[in-house]
Amino acid sequence: MTVYRIALIGFGGVNRALAELIAAKNQLWERDLGFRLNIVAVSDLYFGSVISPNGLDAKTLVEANFAKGGFGQLSGGSSEADNETIIKNAPADIIVEATFTNPKDGEPAVSHCRWALQTGKHVVTTNKGPVAFAAQELKALAKANGVGFEYEGSVMSGTPVIRMAEKTLAAAEVNGFEGILNGTSNFVLGRMEGGLDFASAVKEAQQLGYAEADPTADVEGFDVRLKVVILANELLGANLKPEDVTCKGISNLSPADIEAAAKAHSRWKLIGSAVRSDDGRVACSVSPKQLSLDHPLAGVNGATNAVSLNTELLGSVTITGPGAGRIETAYALLSDIVAIHNAHSSVTAKEAA
Structure with a gap:
């Protein structure tokens, strides 16, 4: 032993x-x-x-x-x-x-x-x-x-996304991903769908312990950007630094934006994504995206995280689980x-x- x-x-x-x-x-x-x-x-x-x-x-x-x-x-x-x-x-x-x-x-x-x-x-x-x-x-x-x-x-x-992809999907040819990689921002967007404005939703997230006193890293996408770099380098063979990833958060989304998405049978999510092109280059971004309700990430609610791995042999494989917690x-x-x-x-x- x-x-x-x-x-x-x-x-x-x-x-x-x-x-x-x-x-x-x-x-x-x-x-x-x-x-x-x-x-x-x-x-x-x-x-x-x-x-x-x-x-x-x-x-x-x-x-x-x-x-x-x-x-x-x-x-x-x-x-x-x-x-x-x-x-x-x-x-x-x-x-x-x-x-x-x-x-x-x-x-x-x-x-x-x-x-x-x-x-x-x-x-x-x-x-x-x-x-x-x-x-x-x-x-x-x-x-x-x-x-x-x-x-x-x-x-x-x-939630074992890195080890899962590297060990069990080693031959599936992962060529990209898109994910909800920050529970705080996802919670805030959900509460905005429930009728709160951005500031009120952030305040509730802070009261529940989901958001820090300074929520900037979460709501402006900086936390997600680091995670995108890690996944892109680890799974797609990139050699990126955080400054290589374009980044836009959710602070500019208004109740009107949320309502318009609902009328279009979609909802906003903060998405970190990467894709590897045929020449080997990897393009990454972090930004709010309006997802149709049948998208595999659209139903991920609260502080839960999820990532959809795009593979050549299996298509999209989605891993969902807790993205935070002691x-x-x-x-x-x-x-x-x-x-x-x-x-x-x-x-x-x-x-x-």
Whole structure:
């Protein structure tokens, strides 16, 4: 049985949810998956940082009501975050990166991943920034150092669109996609169909926890643009940066636009799309589109995400599932750890043979 020592970078909703799962399901994973997880370090801007080579009790981490700088009360702890020291020096096998996404350059998360890979540690992340801005560099670092770099949760939270497309549709010849890749904007459009104006719909989304205090990244399409870059590069062999993708959000849609669409038996959706032409070039965009009601994405409501993959052999294949949520996103991290475990086990078995 394998024990993976993990360091959590960021202890907000997602990594806290992963700690909850570890506290509740480690024995189940040991039985069904062949490994268990041991948290040996945590670093967080609010709580500080702590290293414990023998492991930290996951249940205590989750249930203790730490104040600001509260990790300083723990043995081996400090009231200050120290991401670089934790990543480089903690006795961890896997760095779990779940800090905020910077839509301008992906930092500091890009550096977090780079430090980990350079020091021979696996990386799993839900952060869109490192994947959208530096995936090629980070993949090369991972390969050079014999470790894994996994990021399933960077596009649709726990819904496995990347791994699904690469593993199960490998021979179907994916040549494009279009998707609803932001639950906040989708919720806002749904509430506008229900009669609210844009500002009121955004306010309701904030009250329900779907939208941040500053909803710009969601409603102006910047979040979707990062996800489009990730999918285009990963599935279509593109080499795009976020600035290569045209981007328009939903803030200019009026109640009149929504009403006109309904009369035309259609509805507005914020769509991220990409298509690969015969010469290999990939064109991408993010913009509101008026979809007929029989379109496979037209019925995707609320905070749900969906992507329709256009394939040569199967036609359109649509994957629908949760695009957000603490536990759902923590599951994506777990699925990445499973992928690393399976790859490591396969290599070990080959070496033994």
